[in-house]
Amino acid sequence: MLKIGVIGCGAIGAQICRAIDSGAINAKLTAIYDRSDKHCEMLLESLKIRPVVSLPAELIKNADIVVECASQAAVGEHGLCVLNGGKDLMIMSVGALMDQKLLDDLVNSAKSNNCKIYIPSGAISGIDGLRSAKIASIDRVEISTIKNPKGLEGAPFMIENNIDPYSFQKKTMIFNGNAKEAVKAFPANVNVAASLSLAGIGFEKTRVKVFVDPKISRNIHEIRVEGDFGNFTSRIENIPSKDNPRTSLLAALSAIATLKKITEPLQIGT
Ligand SMILES: NC(=O)c1ccc[n+]([C@@H]2O[C@H](COP(=O)([O-])OP(=O)(O)OC[C@H]3O[C@@H](n4cnc5c(N)ncnc54)[C@H](O)[C@@H]3O)[C@@H](O)[C@H]2O)c1
Incomplete structure (x- = not known):
């Protein structure tokens, strides 16, 4: 049975751990770690089968795959240790991979240690179509x-x-630039911009528009991809996680779906 270690026991981490605990993922939760002892304790209280709380080095030793769902800093702090230790790595704080050197180091370590780095689709839909489209040629990602x-x-x-x-009465565009500029202007969009850019045509070429709309309550992302294959548009209206209003529920669900995909024999979707 796949042994999973989780770094970060906040909204996403807790949901992943509870999915393993409930049997929704056919795996064993061996260890958890969070820089906040209180977050570890709160999570442990909600689990039937309790994993050990251990420091990252010990957690890595006892896992087949380590799931980072903590922060961008945590990717830099622990990512290479996971891969150098011969273990697979799942990254939720994907904005950290805008650092090209960190990305190269992680990929090189994964190659030389025969490991995998998994990046779930997170809070957006359409990554599957984008990955397929990239096999031919992509003209535009927006x-x-x-x-x-x-x-x-x-x-x-x-x-x-x-x-x-609050000065706008109707839907209005306030920003139009590339993903690199967008992340500086709106850091809250960093994970979405990073996943889309990494799956598609990179930070420089991926176009980002930001709109304000006083009439909506959910975060909406509309993705448009054009290429040799034709074109597609994906639109998602995200409901926030109840544990962290800045995180969309779908982000945690995408991590759980990725772990299920790793453990299940039938593989559906790209
Ligand atoms: N890929 C996506 O689409 C997507 C979507 C939402 C959130 N995220 C990212 O996933 C990560 C987790 O999100 P969340 O909503 O669960 O956050 P959260 O704030 O609810 O939980 C984060 C937890 O990690 C712990 N933590 C932070 N830095 C740490 C470190 N260096 N070492 C150990 N523990 C640390 C915190 O104490 C906290 O318990 C964040 O980086 C967030 O930006 C990604």
Whole structure:
């Protein structure tokens, strides 16, 4: 049975652990780690079969795959140790991979240790079609993110340009640039921009538009891909996780689905 270690016991980590605990994933949760003891304790209390709480080095030793669902810093702190230890790695804080050197080091280590790095689709839909499309040639990848004014409050772009998100009466575009620029302007979009760019045509070429809409309550992402295959549009309206309003429920579900895919014999989807 696949042995899983989880680093980060927040909204996503807790949901993954509970999915293993309930038998939804056919695997054993061997160890958890979080820099907050309180988060570990709260999670343990919600589990029927309790894993050990151990420091990362011990956790890595006792797992076949380590799931990072902590922070971008945690990817830098533990990612290479996981792969150098001969274990597979799943990364949720995918924004960390905008650091090209870190990405190269992780991929090289995975190659030389015969390991895999898994990046679930996270809070967006359409990565499957994008991966297939990339086998031929892709002309354009564009994501339009539409948020309620509250979701844009405090973003560097809003502050630097003195834009009050509450001053709009209807859906209005406030940003149009590439993924690299978008991540600096709206850091909250970093994981979505990173997953899309890595799966498709990179940070420079991936186009990002950000809209404010006072009439919506969910985070909406519309992805448009054009290439040799034709084109597709994917639209998702995300409900936030109840444990962390900044995280979409679908992100945790995508991690659970990826772990299921690793453990199950029938593989559906690209
Ligand atoms: N791929 C996606 O689409 C997507 C979507 C949502 C969130 N995320 C990312 O996934 C990660 C987890 O999200 P979440 O909603 O569960 O966050 P959260 O804040 O609810 O939980 C994070 C947990 O990790 C712990 N932690 C943080 N840094 C750590 C470190 N260096 N070492 C050990 N523990 C550490 C925190 O104490 C906390 O318990 C975040 O980085 C978030 O940006 C990715």
